[in-house]
Each structure stands twice: as C-alpha cells, then as structure tokens.
Amino acid sequence: MLTETTLTEPDTLLTTTGLLIIAVTVGLLIWGRVAPIVAMVVVPVVGALAIGFDLSELQEFFAGGLSSVMNVVVMFIFAIIFFSILSDAGLFDPLIRTLILMTRGRVVLVCIGTVLIGAIAHLDGAGATTFLLTIPALLPLYKALNMSKYLLLLLISLSASIMNMVPWGGPLGRAAAVTEIDPVELYQPLMVVQGIGLVLLLTLATLLGLREIRRIDKGVEAGEFEAVGNIDVHQVADDFTKRQIEARAHVEDKINRNRIVFWLNVLLVAIVLTVMLAGWLPPALTFLIGVAVALPLNFSQAKTQMDQLKEYAPNALMMAAVIISAAVFLGVLNESGMLESIALSLLGVIPAAVGPYLHLIVGAFGVPLDVLTSTDAYYFSVLPLVDATASQFGVPTASTAYALMIGNIIGTFVSPYAPAMWLALGLAGANVGKHIRYSFGIMWAFSIVLLLVAVLVGVVEV
Template sequence: MTEPDTLLTIAGLSIIVVTVGLLIWGKVSPVVAMTVVPVVGALALGFGLEDIQEFFSSGLDSVMNIVVMFIFAIIFFGILSDAGLFDPVIRRLILMTRGRVILVSIGTVLIAALAHLDGAGATTFLLTIPALLPLYLALNMSRYLLLLLVSLSASIMNMVPWGGPLIRAATVIGEDPGDMYQPLIPLQGAALVMLVALAALLGVREVRRINAAVGTGLAPSGGNVDVRKIADDFTARQAEERKDLEGKINSHRIIYWLTVVVVIAVLATMLAGWLNPALSFVLGVAVLLPLNFNSAKLQIDRMKAHAPNALMMAAVIIAAAVFLGVLNQSGMLESIALSLLQVIPEGVGQYLHVIVGVLGVPLDMLTSTDAYYFSVLPLVEATASQFGVAATSTAYALVIGNVIGTFVSPFAPALWLALGLAEADIGKHIRYSFLIMWGFSIALLLVAILFGIVEV
C-alpha cells in the first residue's frame, strides 16, 4: 500500500483549510482565496512556475466547458428575462402554491428530481434556479433553502448509472454500472420520500422564520397571505425592471411562442445529449438575440447588460481550476486521502467501509470527487475485503455516504454555477446546508444497511 508523503499531506490540508476558511469567512473574493492560497502553497513546496502552469492547464481543461456554458447560459436566461418568458409561468406557480411555503418546498424537490434525470448538476441548476428563485423571493423564502433542496434532490438522483459517482465506483471495482444501479433503485425511491418529508419540515421552519421576521419588523406584516397580490406585485416588479426596454423588444405574441419553441429546442438538445450544453446555449443565444431584439446595437447592449454576472462567476470557476489543478496534479489530494485512512484503528476493519461512508460528506469538503473515488475507495475496498466485505458493498457505502454532499463542496464546479444563478454566497450556503446534508447522508446510509445494500 502506498505510503503518504507527510509534507504533501500537511501542505495540502493547510491549503484546503485556509481556502475553505477564507470562503466561509467571506472577507475575500473566492477568486482571491482559490488562486493565491494554492499558488503560494505550491511555491513553498518547491514547485516552479512551469509546474504551476501545468497544474493550471490541467485544472482548466476540467472546467472549460462549464465556463463557456455558464457565460452563455447567463446571457441566455438573461434574454429570456428581458422577454418576460417566465413571468406568466412564475405567476401561475405563485397562485398554485396558495401562499403555502411548505408546498413550495415540496415542489422544489420534485422539480429538481425530474430536472436531474440526465445526471448533470449544471443542467439541473440551470433548469430549476432561474425558474424558482423569483417564487422564493416573492414569498420571502430563503434562497439558501432553495439551494439546499435542489442540491439534495440532485444528489439523490445522481446515483443513476450515467452519473459520475457510480461510474467512478464501478470502474474501481470492475463492475458494470447498470448492474450496480439495480439495488439502488428502491433506495432512491426511499430517499425521495425522506427528502419530501424533510422539505415539509424545513418548510414549517421557514414559515416560523418568516413570521419571526415579520414580528421584528424585518419583513412586512401581511396576516393571511394574499397570493394574488403577491402575483400582481411580482408582475409589476418585473415590468418595472424592464421599463427601459419598453418599445425596444419584439413583444408580439408570435415572438413569445417562438421564444418558447427555441427554449424547448435548446433544453431538448441538451437533455437528450444531442449537443454539448455549452454549444446548446451558444446556439440558443445566437437565435434569441435577433428574434427578440431587432437591431445589432440593441443585441450587443443586452449582452453587455448581462456580461458582468456571467464574467464574474466565470472568473470564479477559472480560479477553481487553479485550486483543483494544484491540489490534484501535485499529489497533495492523494496523500491526504492516504493519511486519513491511516488514522482509523485496525480493530474496526470490518466496519471501515461504513465509517468512511459516514464521513463521506466531510471528506467531500477535503478531497475532490476523483481523489475520493480513485484514491480512497481502492484503499478502503482492499482493507475491508480482508474482513469478508464484498467490493460492491464497500462501493455502495462510499457512494451513498458521499454523493449527498456533492453540492456543498467548493470542489464542485457546478456549485459555483448554482451560486451564481441564485446570487448566493458560498460561505452562507455551507453554514446553512452542511449539517443537514451530512445528517441526511447518514440517515440514507442506515436505510441502505436495512435494505441489505450495504453489508455490516
């Protein structure tokens, strides 16, 4: 068994702790934290500028599609916002909730589960957050509850055989992902039922928070919620935001429905896998601009209007490429994974897969997905197998324990996309969601043990 490099372990842990601490502290931009800290750490270890350039190139390759997709997705949804495409839909959703926060919470779970059938986190966030965020804001609900529920629902659905976790795990133990997925189907069903129940409970908590805010004067007092007034206020607010575009945008009813057709086409090509999501949004923007704005100057102006949000989060994702590239390519992440296993007592070898599964969400905050599955899983499987634990059982324990925490980890590029769409802060998201996600992960692992999927 490969021995960890103590210096690499200490340096890697230091970089991760300092970076995550800075992100949670919220006093510096994520671009600063994820660029300066790992570069300084690499230089301190003796790596040269050429090495750091190679680290960055490797990290950039892994996120470039997301960067392109994000830029054009923000512009794409910005154009749809300019055109008011979602306004009638959001208005109808507001009316259908009848002002019941709990129904909104439950609906979020179901919508996100359907959106994540393709197994792509970025696609799920692009489909759900722009559509649901206005509803949350209209009802004074927390955008971090939206992020939590969408993240949990997407994580549950990410156990599909075409999702990254199961493919990685199957590759490590030499099994077919389709065969491994069969026992997970009932577990996914149970997990969704658990999440709907959790969403209802969180909805109750959200109602209390909103009422408390009203009591302290932080939110306007409304007594019984007038859903129609909320819907009317939302419509009026949207119209006010687009006041400068009045008379400049093609607002004919036929244009509206043609825009709907373009949206359906873009989403269909993306979900069906006919086109790369980045190319789907590039083509969508290219079609929507002349369809909705009849002059080149106005089309350029609208792109400029949406560019700041797009470029800011693109910069964050590129900074994440520095962070991931340095830690991965320098060997720090692998050394950390090896060191973590060494602190576990030998007497608990037959339960090692369950222990590491329980620690899956915190490990997701310390190691990348690839490091977890390609470094930690082989070592845990090799150890547990000596105590008669099947390789599939070990793989299930680590997948189930880890997958729930995917979208609370700064290592997940898609999370930065979600944060940009929700205009949220990474530190607040971690504080709001981490313990709930970890608790849900442990509960789901216990259910997997009861179902006999994970052996003990």
C-alpha cells in the same frame, strides 16, 4: 484523476504541504476577507514554489487543471446568459402566476404551491433570481394567512436546493470540475433522485402545512392573530405581475414581447434541454447555440444584443473566474502528487472497515459542513480529498461525488456563506438565527433521507 507521479508510499513533504495548502485555503474562504480566486490561486502557487517546484512545472500543473474544467467554464458562461435572456423575456411568469391562483388561499395548497414555484423559478440555477421571483410574490400571501415567513424560506430553500442539481447549477458544476466528469453525464443518474426528492418535498410541504394550520389556530385562540376569511389571490397574482413588469422596465423598450416569440422561447428551452440531456451535443456548445438563437429572437438590434451581453457578463464571468482559479488549486494538488500522498497517509489511520463508507459518512454530514464551511471549500477541498481516499477502497469517483453533493446540496440556503441566503432574508425581513433554528434540523434530516434514496436506487454505491 491523473497525477504527474504515481506513489506507492506517502511522501511526508508532499503530504504536509498539501494539507497546509488545503487548510490555509479553506481558512481564507471561511474568513471571507479575500475573494475565492485569491485563496485558490495564491496559496497553492506559494506552496508549490516553497517546496521546490519550478515555474515550468507550475505551468504544467495549471494546464492540467485547466483542461479538466474548461468545458464546465464555457457551459456556465453561456448557461447563465441563456437563462438571463429568458428571465428578461418573462418566460416563467405566467406559470408562476397560475400556481399562485391555484393555491386558492388555502394553507396546505400554499405550501405545495411554494415548492412548485420555487422549483420553476430555480430552473436557471441562480439562487438570487429564485428568491427575487418567489419571496416578493408569496410573502403577501403568507402574511395574509398568518403563515410563518420562515416556513416560506424553508420550502423555497429546499425546492431550490433539489433543483440545484442541474448541470448548470453551482454544486454540480464544481463537482464536475473536480472529478473531470462531463456535467451532463454526472447529472443523468441524479434525475431520478431529483424527481423522488421533489415528491418527498411535496409530501413534507403537506405535513408542514397541516402543522402550520394547527399553529395558526392556536394563535387565533390565544388572540395573537385575527381569524382570516377568504383571500383575494387574484390581487396577489396581479401584484406579482406588476412587480415583474417594473423589474424589467430597463429592457421593456428593447425586448420583443410578441406572443409568438414567447412560444418560440418555450420551444427553444425544450430543444436546448433535450439536446443537452440526450447527449447529442456537449453542454457548452448547446448553450452557446441557445444564446446565439435567443439573442436575435428577443432583441432585434445588433447593438441591443451586445448591450445585453455586457449586462449579463458580470454574473457569467464571476462563476467562470471561480472555476478557473480552482484549476490552479486542483492542478497543483493533483499533478504534483500531493493529493495522492495525503490519501496514502490517510489510509494508514482510517480503519479498513470504515474506508468503503467514507463517502457516505462525509455526505451524511454535508449540511453541517455547509454551515461551517463555504461551498467552494467543500467542493474544491473536501471532495477531492475524500475521493482520493475512498477510491483506494474501490469507491468510484462518481459515487463519491454523488454522496457528497446530495448530502450537502440541501443545506445550501441555510449556510451563512451563501450570498443568496442573505438576499432571501432581506426580502422576507427575516433573522438569520431564527432561519437557521427553524430550518437546519429539517434540512439535515431531509438530506440524509435523500442520501438513503440515492443508495437505494443505486446512484450512490456502497
């Protein structure tokens, strides 16, 4: 990462101010009484002005930060719109319905199906959409089989977390903005980790399913549950289809439901993902073209297309606003030399033997840190600080980003700072304390295993 000045010794004023900016910003994000855009803009601006930087320098800091995040911002806006169109088109519904039927009402198969359904539902990278699709669809099946709703939350959360590594997912987008690495370039090595992670999760789901069978059998023996006969999974699947139709009633008379259009949507998704992951076009342009094709394909009238853009805009602009505000925060810390000065100061207190492993140590505590801090605080404060320090020991920026992201991403939906988690709890009628007690240990252990996998396959360098 570039800075305006190259320091050979830490500057006390820059170090102190930088640490105060980070501490106050993180504190405000954890406090939750102000929006991220407020914390990440006001605090660094005040800090920079307080130590003598003028308005022209502040403008340069912002320009430097903005140039590093603009491609990510554009990608987020059009990726969210693209997947929102396909969600309204019901693209993934038939596959989810098929997976529900394939569980056949067997506990272990239901656990495996939950993982697969969660992975498919989270292809758009949006936690809220994932939980809205999966929990109402699967909760009746879990209840009918006397299965724990906390197991449902755990499996969907783990599955969605692994899928959240996609370039248009929040964690990787934030990491790309901080490291100034192209999102697709950052994602490509993660595909191996993601694939292994899903295989490990399916194995874990099988083991948890067997454990759940033993729990249910004990409950039946103790008179807590009634023995369950054959479950009508066709009824469960029909109920899912009915709910999806009702949820999309607002666009039912606008969207093109022709069967040919459905398969054209499938083809469009395949083309967009192939073009983007192959690197033939940058992600921002790829999704922009995808939206330009998907809109008229699914909505025939120009007015309807504009109305839908207005409907999708709030979700798209929310994440864009967070990333752009981070440009101020990162710009001030990077371009002013504060981050470099902090890193030089830390070099004086971190043992030389620990430095090359700093990214692994912080990554291993990623899940607890996600529970204690917000996602924005973790990626925009912890990641740049660890990167600036670890890079002094020869650790590549990408390796630091991978270690912190893999270690942290698994705990996304056990953190009370994740809005989607509260939606999931509400849909399942679950308690946050019980969810954390049930899921936290398993999620943390899984994240450490996945981090070790990343080291073994060479994604994270040691």
